[in-house]
Amino acid sequence: MKAYGAEFIGTFWLVLGGCGSAVLAAGFPGLGIGFVGVSLAFGLTVLTMAYAIGHISGCHLNPAVSVGLWVGGRFPAKQVIPYIVAQVIGGLAAGGVLYLIASGKAGFDVAGGFASNGFGEHSPGQYTMVAGFICEVVMTMMFLFIILGATDKRAPAGFAPLAIGLGLTLIHLISIPVTNTSVNPARSTTVALYVGDWAVSQLWMFWVAPIIGAVLGGLIYKFIGSDK
DSSP: OHHHHHHHHHHHHHIIIIIHIIIIITTOTTTOOHHHHHHHHHHHHHHHHHHHHHHHHOOOOSHHHHHHHHHTTSSOGGGHHHHHHHHHHHHHHHHHHHHHHHTTSTTOOGGGOTTOOOOGGGSTTOOOHHHHHHHHHHHHHHHHHHHHHHTSTTSOTTOHHHHHHHHHHHHHHHHHHHHSOOSOHHHHHHHHHHHOHHHHHTTTHHHHHHHHHHHHHHHHHHHHSOOO
16 A cells, blocks of 8 residues: 555646646746756656655556556556556646645636647647557657666666656657657546647547557567567
């Protein structure tokens, strides 16, 4: 239960910090943090939580990561579903807090996106569904490869959170224009449910593509990184 609680808190922080930066600070007139700031915010949420709860739950914060670690032989199958449940609930709680904060501004409307992921007309750069799907698969695949490599017992000790946090930052720098960057079904779900409409109808892709990418990343590292 302590591990599930850690995943709840960690995912809460990821959604509040990452999506919060996008909703509250990215477009602030003249001073907005933009794509670079949002990318850094997501990376920092993972970096800080990796140090805070990595020793408690492994700091997955992401259903795709839990699946990928299982495929890579680093996580027991029986804990995958409970971890995912804790992650989604933690993200939903963060989405509620973010909504309460954001709605304190006159003219706020979730129809503006509320940091939701999307493709086609709901992609920041108007990228197609196919482009978005490929992007999410490849970015999640590389994220899992980084995680598995950085946490390998042969890797330098103590530096995994830096590699993983900076890896997620880079992923956002590449893919925010394409899908607003998911690589995390919990992150996508927990804001899409507050928006409803198109965000929910497109949500399927932000579960399917990241999980496919995670499975690929887990399998590739299992093959390349094996010391046998």
